[in-house]
Amino acid sequence: MARLLPGLVEQFAAIVGADGVRQAPEDLRAHVTDWRLRYTGPTDAVLLPRSTEDVARVVRLCAEHRIAIVPQGGNTGQSGGSVPLADQGPNVIVNLTRMNRIRALDRDNGTISVDAGVVLQTVQAAAAECGRFFPLTLGAEGSCQIGGNLSTNAGGTNVLRYGNARDQAIGLEVVLPDGQVWDGMRKLRKDNTGYDLKSLFIGAEGTLGIITGAVLKLYACPVERAVAWAAVSSLAAAVQTLTLLRDSFESRLSAFEYISRAQLQLVRQHVPGNADPLPGDYEGYLLVELSDSVATGALDEMLQGALASAIERGLLENAVVAASHAHAAAFWKVRHSVSEANRAHGMSLNHDVAVPTSLVPAFVERATAAVQSRFAQAEIITVSHLGDGNVHFLTIFPRPFWEQLESPSGYAADVRRVVFDVATEFDGTFSAEHGVGQGLTAELERYKPAVGLRLMHQVKGLLDPLGIMNPGKVLRPSRAGDER
Numbered sequence: 001m002a003r004l005l006p007g008l009v010e011q012f013a014a015i016v017g018a019d020g021v022r023q024a025p026e027d028l029r030a031h032v033t034d035w036r037l038r039y040t041g042p043t044d045a046v047l048l049p050r051s052t053e054d055v056a057r058v059v060r061l062c063a064e065h066r067i068a069i070v071p072q073g074g075n076t077g078q079s080g081g082s083v084p085l086a087d088q089g090p091n092v093i094v095n096l097t098r099m100n101r102i103r104a105l106d107r108d109n110g111t112i113s114v115d116a117g118v119v120l121q122t123v124q125a126a127a128a129e130c131g132r133f134f135p136l137t138l139g140a141e142g143s144c145q146i147g148g149n150l151s152t153n154a155g156g157t158n159v160l161r162y163g164n165a166r167d168q169a170i171g172l173e174v175v176l177p178d179g180q181v182w183d184g185m186r187k188l189r190k191d192n193t194g195y196d197l198k199s200l201f202i203g204a205e206g207t208l209g210i211i212t213g214a215v216l217k218l219y220a221c222p223v224e225r226a227v228a229w230a231a232v233s234s235l236a237a238a239v240q241t242l243t244l245l246r247d248s249f250e251s252r253l254s255a256f257e258y259i260s261r262a263q264l265q266l267v268r269q270h271v272p273g274n275a276d277p278l279p280g281d282y283e284g285y286l287l288v289e290l291s292d293s294v295a296t297g298a299l300d301e302m303l304q305g306a307l308a309s310a311i312e313r314g315l316l317e318n319a320v321v322a323a324s325h326a327h328a329a330a331f332w333k334v335r336h337s338v339s340e341a342n343r344a345h346g347m348s349l350n351h352d353v354a355v356p357t358s359l360v361p362a363f364v365e366r367a368t369a370a371v372q373s374r375f376a377q378a379e380i381i382t383v384s385h386l387g388d389g390n391v392h393f394l395t396i397f398p399r400p401f402w403e404q405l406e407s408p409s410g411y412a413a414d415v416r417r418v419v420f421d422v423a424t425e426f427d428g429t430f431s432a433e434h435g436v437g438q439g440l441t442a443e444l445e446r447y448k449p450a451v452g453l454r455l456m457h458q459v460k461g462l463l464d465p466l467g468i469m470n471p472g473k474v475l476r477p478s479r480a481g482d483e484r
């Protein structure tokens with residue numbers, strides 16, 4: 001390969017140590033292909049810094065030699081943002097895995113300060129150890145990193161109560177594309193001193209700089225939980241059940257997930273150890289969780305009562321409240337197995353859209369009709385963080401049909417266009433929690449209002465004038481006039 005200038009690798013090694021440079025093909029494999037196996041691109045080296053200073057020096061060297069940088073955390077992202085483009089020129093992947101220190105835990109301030117490479121589950125455990133709670137939770141939590149969570153503004157299953165990753169960060173440290181370090185590791189809940197710079201980097205998918213540290217909010221531990229699995233005959237009934245539970249439980253309602261029957265079947269087919277929590281022939285299911293940081297001993301009963309009332313009103317067909325932690329964990333296992341099942345299934349196109357929650361049923365109905373009228377082979381499957389209006393709208397195609405397509409990527413783009421056009425009609429977004437990455441840059445140009453798109457190009461041009469920070473992700477290179 002050897003696309004870097006002679007001697008440059010040695011200079012990188014002088015910064016991160018010889019054991020912090022990976023170049024052997026077998027060592028690069030896990031870094032150059034994304035989790036869904038949809039995107040792959042060549043890199044010249046994976047660099048593993050140990051400190052913010054290492055990152056800053058690496059970035060300065062890259063800027064000097066115009067080497068593109070692909071920031072990478074756990075490489076579990078869903079839009080190809082964490083791997084190089086297929087036609088990427090000289091580049092290095094800067095992987096934060098070795099920046100895994102918990103820097104400080106301030107119990108009285110209710111914050112934890114961490115390196116960006118700390119794995120999400122480690123943050124959860126560190127918080128729990130001192131009797132506090134870090135609420136971000138998602139299927140990849142055993143390997144995704146805080147830096148990646150913030151860079152994708154990850155959502156997950158607790159957004160309803162606690163918000164998404166952006167809501168958890170009150171401080172940030174970022175290495176800018178010229179190698180300067182922006183130290184925003186403040187532990188303040190109030191700071192109205194001008195623009196909220198940290199928000200620029202959250203959700204930027206590594207295109208504006210490398211996040212190296214974060215100050216995160218901690219909460220009271222939920223000491224009591226009630227988890228239920230319920231059968232529902234329609235999405236409209238599911239939304240009404242959500243309203244009913246919101247009215248009854250307010251902020252105790254921490255999760256409200258919808259899983260269609262077809263999705264449950266895929267999970268059971270592809271991921272061992274998943275049972276059907278409510279055997280029977282139902283259209284879809286709700287996974288509901290209430291939690292409270294005050295032990296009342298009454299949560300199970302209260303949830304049972306609310307679900308019984310939903311059954312009486314004809315909103316639910318059946319429901320079961322988990323009788324033990326293991327029982328609740330079995331319900332959650334089904335939900336957390338969804339991504340793995342869909343990856344194993346193969347030819348599914350996942351559209352991660354959001355519309356106002358009240359419009360989810362009408363959106364799904366219209367999008368299903370629109371897709372099936374144009375793509376007769378498509379089977380539609382939905383799974384939804386319904387409490388947030390976030391629908392994973394999957395279109396699945398028979399493998400033999402897919403394999404004979406002349407241009408599968410063109411076909412996928414046609415399907416996307418139909419789904420996203422309908423989401424837009426419903427005042428929705430084409431990317432709710434998975435970001436834009438390299439897969440949806442054309443969609444950003446199509447659906448983002450012109451003024452917003454121009455502002456994004458201006459910000460990118462200002463912070464990264466050389467265009468070395470994760471090029472080709474989120475924004476395609478500026479066209480003449482974008483910066484005005």
Ligand SMILES: Cc1cc2nc3c(=O)[nH]c(=O)nc-3n(C[C@H](O)[C@H](O)[C@H](O)COP(=O)(O)OP(=O)(O)OC[C@H]3O[C@@H](n4cnc5c(N)ncnc54)[C@H](O)[C@@H]3O)c2cc1C
Nearest residue numbers: 073074075076077081139145147148151154155156206211
């Ligand atoms: C099984 C599974 C379930 C998932 N469930 C959910 C879910 O429910 N909700 C949800 O929102 N997402 C979900 N995801 C996707 C989720 O976005 C990622 O898992 C996670 O947030 C990304 O973290 P990561 O460390 O793997 O980042 P990566 O995949 O390595 O990177 C993601 C993006 O962030 C950038 N990046 C990474 N680290 C940094 C950094 N330190 N500084 C700057 N840029 C950086 C990369 O360049 C890339 O653009 C799921 C993924 C899997 C595999």
